[in-house]
Amino acid sequence: MSTNIKITRICEFCQNEFIAKTTKTQYCSLKCSSRAYKARTRKSKIDESNRQTEIARQPHLEAVKTKDFLSVNQASLLFGISRRTIYRIISRGELDIAKFGARTVIRKCDMDTFFSMPLEQSLLRPVQEFPGLENCYTISQIQQKFGISPGALYMLIQRQGIAKYSVGKFNYVAKKDIDIIFNVREK
Structure with missing residues (x-):
């Protein structure tokens, strides 16, 4: 046809x-x-x-995608962020972990949930207003008054989530925050 x-x-x-x-x-x-x-x-x-x-x-990436629990190295490989960033997220308390000796284990679903949150909720904290120079200590004043080393002071400030303010070449911390940490009674 x-x-x-x-x-x-x-x-x-x-x-x-x-x-x-x-x-x-x-x-x-x-x-x-x-x-x-x-x-x-x-x-x-x-x-x-x-x-x-x-x-x-990235030979491990295919194997990592199938796991429910990840080490910090595996999580950094899978999500494309550094190990240090993951540790910072953990130290801020925004990610649940489990410790097995020295090994830190993270649930993959927790990582997925963390990265699916809007940026404002997960990373941005409300910025505190600068209380004024008269209501702040400099870092060196805190070291002298309470007899603490610079490294210990910075770790304490970071661990407690205390806001630091940079004015010129000096860093200031609110007196009320430091007084609470060192149990200073008001006179």
Whole structure:
């Protein structure tokens, strides 16, 4: 059975106009059809090679994706953030962990939940208003008054989540926050 259909089409490979005899014809000639097939084959080989290279670069990533519990190294690999950032999130109390000796284990669903929260809730804390110089200690004043080393003071300020204010070349901390930590009674 033959048809006398003549449809004007555009070749999907060379983009030239041609007359097709069926509605499914895509290419103007066998030459364009062969070239399109070779281009598709080449592209699929390149895509497969790139996928294999990505797996070779990060061999553990595929295995990590299937786990329910992650170490800090695995979580940093999976989420593309540094180990130190994960430890900071943990120290702020925004991520639940389990400790097995020295090993820290994080549930993957907790990490997913943390990163699905809006940025305002997870990372940004309300900024405290500067109480004024008369209501603040400098870092050196705190060290002298309470006899604490600089490193211990900075760790204490960080651990307690106390706001520091930079004015000029000095760092200030609110007197009320420091007095609460060192149990100073008001006179």
